[in-house]
Amino acid sequence: MIVTSFRRRPEPHEIAARVTSTAAELLEVLWGRASTAPASASQLRVLFILEHHEGINLRTLADSLASTPPSTSRLCDRLQAAGFVDRMVSPHDRREVRLYLSGRGRAFLADLRVRRERALQTVLEQMPAAERVALVQGLEAFCAVAAAQIHDEGAEDRRDRTA
Incomplete structure (x- = not known):
């Protein structure tokens, strides 16, 4: 007697998740060729967060990194020493320090993005035009759904902290 095993066909969203995960891993390899020196991967994450959340305080940044305030403070110390981050005392509470991306930090991220985009362009140029259009769409x-989800989770986290 022959028993045929039937496997469940993956759902389209499962396939998309697998392909997107693979694409993210390949991006890491491609982008790894564009050095992030003098910033480490952890420091780069801080810079990206500060770029989108100007004036964030240390505790909120630590929460965003799933880290402790002392570790986050040390990360920011190194970024400030490199000239990438500015710290300012909050006008509302002198005990609170606000973090800002400096002009040098902005320039560093802009340069990094240019180098990363060049690495991507060499791959994308080899794709058929119709597939590039579909990829962009x-x-x-x-990006729209992910950004909305991140925004909603951030709002929910802020509500939980004030409750």
């Missing part, structure tokens, strides 16, 4: 939709 899919990525725009992905």
